[in-house]
Amino acid sequence: METMADSTYTVHFDSPNCTKANIGLVGGKNASLGELMEAGDDVQVPPGFAVTTDFYEAFLETQSLDKYITDRIAEVDIDDDNAVAAASRDIREHIESASFPDFLAAELESSWEQLQAETGESDLQVAVRSSATAEDLPDASFAGQQDTYLNVTDFDAVAQRTKECMASLFTARAITYREKHGFDRDEVLISVGIQKMVEARSSGVMFTVNPSNGDRSKVRIESNWGLGEAVVSGIVTPDSFLVDKPVYKIVDRNVPDKDVMTVPTDAGTEEVEIEEEKRDVPSVTADELIKLTDLAKTIEQHYDEPQDIEWAIEEHSEGTQFYVLQSRPETAWNDEADEANSSSPSTTTSTADRILDQL
Amino acid sequence: MESEQSGSELSESATSSTGEPRERFPFAGELDLPAELDGWEEMYPEYFQFELSEDRTDYERGRFWFWDKKDTTEPLMPWDMTISAQAWQIAMAQNPSRVFAIPPSMSVDIRVVAGYAYFTGISVEDEELLKERAEIFKERSEYYYENYDALYNGTWLPAVKEIGREIDSLEVPAELPEYVPDDVITEGKGQSQSTLQVIRNYNRLTELALEGWQRHFEFLYLAYLAYMQFTEISRDLFPDISDDAIGKMVSAVEADVFRPDQELNDLAVLADELGDDVTSVLTSGESPDVKRSRLEDSEAGREFLEEFDAVKDPWFYMTYGDGFHSYKGSWIEDMEAPFDHLESKIERLQSGEELGRDFEALQSERDAIVDEYRQYLDAEERQEFDHAYETCMSVYEYAENHQFWIENWLHTIIFRKMREFGELLVNHGLLADSEEIFLFTRFEVAELLEEVCETWALGKGAFVPTRWKDRAADRKETFEAAKAWDPSPALGEPPEEVTDPLMQMLWGITTEKVNNWLDIESDDGDSSHLEGFGSSSGQVQGPARVVNDSSDIDKLEDGEVLVAPLTNPAWAPVFPRAKGAVTDDGGITSHAAIVCREYGLPAVTGTGHATSLIETGDLIRLDGETGEVEILEKAE
Numbered sequence: 001m002e003t004m005a006d007s008t009y010t011v012h013f014d015s016p017n018c019t020k021a022n023i024g025l026v027g028g029k030n031a032s033l034g035e036l037m038e039a040g041d042d043v044q045v046p047p048g049f050a051v052t053t054d055f056y057e058a059f060l061e062t063q064s065l066d067k068y069i070t071d072r073i074a075e076v077d078i079d080d081d082n083a084v085a086a087a088s089r090d091i092r093e094h095i096e097s098a099s100f101p102d103f104l105a106a107e108l109e110s111s112w113e114q115l116q117a118e119t120g121e122s123d124l125q126v127a128v129r130s131s132a133t134a135e136d137l138p139d140a141s142f143a144g145q146q147d148t149y150l151n152v153t154d155f156d157a158v159a160q161r162t163k164e165c166m167a168s169l170f171t172a173r174a175i176t177y178r179e180k181h182g183f184d185r186d187e188v189l190i191s192v193g194i195q196k197m198v199e200a201r202s203s204g205v206m207f208t209v210n211p212s213n214g215d216r217s218k219v220r221i222e223s224n225w226g227l228g229e230a231v232v233s234g235i236v237t238p239d240s241f242l243v244d245k246p247v248y249k250i251v252d253r254n255v256p257d258k259d260v261m262t263v264p265t266d267a268g269t270e271e272v273e274i275e276e277e278k279r280d281v282p283s284v285t286a287d288e289l290i291k292l293t294d295l296a297k298t299i300e301q302h303y304d305e306p307q308d309i310e311w312a313i314e315e316h317s318e319g320t321q322f323y324v325l326q327s328r329p330e331t332a333w334n335d336e337a338d339e340a341n342s343s344s345p346s347t348t349t350s351t352a353d354r355i356l357d358q359l
Numbered sequence: 360m361e362s363e364q365s366g367s368e369l370s371e372s373a374t375s376s377t378g379e380p381r382e383r384f385p386f387a388g389e390l391d392l393p394a395e396l397d398g399w400e401e402m403y404p405e406y407f408q409f410e411l412s413e414d415r416t417d418y419e420r421g422r423f424w425f426w427d428k429k430d431t432t433e434p435l436m437p438w439d440m441t442i443s444a445q446a447w448q449i450a451m452a453q454n455p456s457r458v459f460a461i462p463p464s465m466s467v468d469i470r471v472v473a474g475y476a477y478f479t480g481i482s483v484e485d486e487e488l489l490k491e492r493a494e495i496f497k498e499r500s501e502y503y504y505e506n507y508d509a510l511y512n513g514t515w516l517p518a519v520k521e522i523g524r525e526i527d528s529l530e531v532p533a534e535l536p537e538y539v540p541d542d543v544i545t546e547g548k549g550q551s552q553s554t555l556q557v558i559r560n561y562n563r564l565t566e567l568a569l570e571g572w573q574r575h576f577e578f579l580y581l582a583y584l585a586y587m588q589f590t591e592i593s594r595d596l597f598p599d600i601s602d603d604a605i606g607k608m609v610s611a612v613e614a615d616v617f618r619p620d621q622e623l624n625d626l627a628v629l630a631d632e633l634g635d636d637v638t639s640v641l642t643s644g645e646s647p648d649v650k651r652s653r654l655e656d657s658e659a660g661r662e663f664l665e666e667f668d669a670v671k672d673p674w675f676y677m678t679y680g681d682g683f684h685s686y687k688g689s690w691i692e693d694m695e696a697p698f699d700h701l702e703s704k705i706e707r708l709q710s711g712e713e714l715g716r717d718f719e720a721l722q723s724e725r726d727a728i729v730d731e732y733r734q735y736l737d738a739e740e741r742q743e744f745d746h747a748y749e750t751c752m753s754v755y756e757y758a759e760n761h762q763f764w765i766e767n768w769l770h771t772i773i774f775r776k777m778r779e780f781g782e783l784l785v786n787h788g789l790l791a792d793s794e795e796i797f798l799f800t801r802f803e804v805a806e807l808l809e810e811v812c813e814t815w816a817l818g819k820g821a822f823v824p825t826r827w828k829d830r831a832a833d834r835k836e837t838f839e840a841a842k843a844w845d846p847s848p849a850l851g852e853p854p855e856e857v858t859d860p861l862m863q864m865l866w867g868i869t870t871e872k873v874n875n876w877l878d879i880e881s882d883d884g885d886s887s888h889l890e891g892f893g894s895s896s897g898q899v900q901g902p903a904r905v906v907n908d909s910s911d912i913d914k915l916e917d918g919e920v921l922v923a924p925l926t927n928p929a930w931a932p933v934f935p936r937a938k939g940a941v942t943d944d945g946g947i948t949s950h951a952a953i954v955c956r957e958y959g960l961p962a963v964t965g966t967g968h969a970t971s972l973i974e975t976g977d978l979i980r981l982d983g984e985t986g987e988v989e990i991l992e993k994a995e
Contacts, residue, residue, distance in 0.1 A: 210598070213598055215596075215598050215599070216736075217597040217735040218597070218599065244604055245731065246604065246727075246731040246732050247603070247604045247896075249603065249896075249984060251599040252599060350501055350504075351500070351501065351504045352496065352497040352500045354588045354592065356496065358591045359461070359462055359463050359860060
């Protein structure tokens with residue numbers, strides 16, 4: 001990983017530079033992946049790297065794109081939607097058709113090859129995603145449309161999709177927003193994440209709190225065969241387990257017939273029917289539930305508040321690999337907890353009172 | 360066991376609220392007792408009998424009675440009954456009714472059938488009375504909870520030890536003197552101090568025994584209630600939490616009932632350190648007496664014996680069985696058990712095994728689990744949880760401690776003193792064997808001793824009746840028949856729902872269990888599947904070893920699953936051999952459950968009838984979390 005550490009044009013997710021402190025360099029999404037890796041040694045995100053805002057700026061500067069953009073926007077009446085749309089089209093075309101200068105292309109290729117080596121996969125498939133620097137702001141529309149391209153397989157395609165992600169910073173809506181709110185162009189930059197696509201045997205979502213009652217001692221794990229989209233979008237009723245975190249006991253389980261799963265295709269993903277004999281089989285084993293519970297606990301502890309976590313399990317001949325794809329605060333019960341905390345604590349009832357309540 | 364004898368015919372009673380005829384258990388008067396049990400009634404006081412008179416029969420038939428299998432797995436001898444059950448009838452009943460006024464649970468009424476006790480819980484329905492009792496309960500229980508340490512360590516334990524000490528010091532002559540001593544004359548002591556002393560000391564013994572039993576119940580319900588409020592608050596704060604997880608949070612309790620086993624571990628380690636002189640004797644398979652005398656021969660052996668004798672009182676005052684049965688004996692009188700345990704402990708040590716439960720590991724595992732649960736609470740909830748937990752942990756040890764001090768230590772002393780009175784009766788020709796004294800009630804023994812005094816007073820060569828000996832011989836037979844008889848699990852009409860919290864906690868009597876009994880009685884039950892309380896986690900399978908009589912515990916072999924009416928703390932030293940345990944009785948807070956948790960033995964308790972369904976050698980599987988037991992393969 002020497003070369004990556006030496007430059008700030010690309011940064012591996014497990015690098016100490018890929019953290020929240022460097023959102024300006026790697027963007028929010030990449031930083032959060034790096035941050036996830038910080039939660040613990042067991043917490044693995046699918047391997048990948050960030051193409052940084054330094055890369056982006058060097059690209060724009062060396063190819064004179066920044067000048068073009070500034071001039072093109074300057075000549076537009078920002079209240080004229082049609083004019084802005086035309087400018088957006090022009091700018092995105094310019095970015096997408098420009099070439100990376102050699103030193104950046106070399107840097108990107110070297111990181112790509114390193115990722116191939118790291119995953120041991122020559123036919124490596126990656127997802128290419130934009131990761132804007134200010135996406136945490138309340139109105140994210142200024143940051144473009146946040147493109148994601150799945151199943152990208154060769155270096156040329158990676159380079160092209162990277163440019164497309166960068167270009168996505170210039171949607172008409174984003175340009176209008178930024179101009180009207182007086183953002184300088186260098187206040188909102190874009191980084192791109194290049195990340196291995198998980199070949200998930202099973203995946204799903206877990207809440208580190210029981211979503212139905214806010215009990216924080218439980219983790220609710222939902223799981224289906226294949227990729228997680230079918231679970232997230234709700235088109236399938238997933239397997240569902242409630243695990244008591246301190247003792248790892250499954251206190252509630254529901255394994256329904258699962259008819260549909262998401263699988264990768266060349267174009268992205270699609271939903272296919274699950275084979276008859278796998279439908280009523282739990283898509284995770286008891287041991288895997290324990291491991292997922294451990295991950296949930298580690299991640300929750302790291303962020304110090306209940307989380308909503310996307311995860312996936314890859315199964316290879318040499319064993320299973322657990323991946324954490326994303327973790328976000330679980331909002332519903334966090335708000336509730338904040339309210340409860342702000343209310344004044346009542347006096348603790350006596351043992352006798354408590355017994356009387358129960359008798 | 361002849362299980363066909365009684366209780367098997369079900370009756371259809373009056374109709375339930377839904378208009379459907381409901382199944383019920385037989386009434387006491389409908390029981391079909393074997394002929395050998397004829398006349399059992401005269402062995403127990405009249406007030407324990409069912410269906411004495413019309414008004415009483417009406418009262419009794421209007422209630423649901425369950426067999427107290429926890430305490431009378433085997434029938435109680437008449438004398439034992441008039442101490443234990445007598446104490447239950449008064450000391451146990453008065454604790455919720457008159458002492459702490461536990462609002463919904465007034466008391467427990469007791470009857471006896473052929474030496475087996477039947478209980479019925481009396482609850483309080485009246486709103487006004489409930490309110491009145493709640494006020495009293497709040498004030499009194501709070502005082503006890505707040506001052507537990509001072510009340511237990513400062514008052515209770517010294518008082519109990521004093522009771523034992525005084526009983527021990529009561530003088531019982533082996534024989535009354537030929538002529539009264541001279542000082543009766545020279546000091547003008549009156550004329551028959553000898554007989555007065557016998558009568559006085561027997562009266563004092565029974566008084567002290569009853570006082571000990573008053574102490575037995577002093578904290579008992581409060582301890583269970585403290586546990587209950589912790590369970591409830593845990594369920595409240597952590598919905599769906601398992602019994603097993605709650606059990607883990609209250610495990611690793613340093614209770615006195617585990618001390619005998621710990622002392623044996625320490626002695627085994629000492630023997631190992633002292634070397635071959637000691638270990639070769641202790642593992643020689645000889646009788647305890649031979650081992651002792653051989654140990655006297657060496658320096659190291661004497662050092663070992665010195666340590667052994669230093670801990671034997673109180674820690675080897677451990678009864679064989681549950682403590683209620685005088686005929687079972689105690690370690691201190693029959694050293695077979697402690698020496699056997701030492702033998703296997705030394706062998707385990709020498710093969711490199713660690714002895715005993717790793718207490719610190721258990722404690723730190725427990726604390727880590729408790730800490731983690733606490734972490735998931737907000738400040739206010741945590742405060743509530745901590746208070747409930749601390750109360751539970753400080754008071755709950757009592758549920759285990761009292762069992763050592765009363766059922767084991769004190770009973771050993773009481774029964775030993777009674778045998779001295781038995782000797783006196785034998786020496787004066789009224790009984791053939793000192794053990795026969797237990798075949799008579801506490802009131803009859805007073806008559807017996809009175810009669811000893813009479814025959815003595817009548818002078819040398821006075822007529823000595825044989826009727827006590829004859830009666831003892833008859834009763835011995837009846838008692839054997841009682842042991843062979845299989846009582847009905849319950850009598851009368853079951854409630855549609857068992858709601859009494861104390862019934863559920865202490866005896867594990869739940870609605871499902873009662874229905875289960877009814878199914879078994881009517882042969883509707885599935886005979887390869889049992890359900891009970893998941894009391895100690897772990898899933899194991901292995902051949903079953905059914906131990907109905909505690910003296911058979913030695914037969915337990917490595918890797919077997921122990922199946923017993925109840926587990927017994929005196930068995931702790933053999934637990935390392937067992938793979939798991941299944942019991943007929945005992946809820947999640949029972950001794951059976953606690954002992955298994957403490958020793959990390961996967962266990963399902965309170966299955967109702969494991970010992971009648973499972974036979975030694977059956978391959979069984981148990982799940983200590985779900986409470987399920989499966990008979991996989993019947994023995995040949």
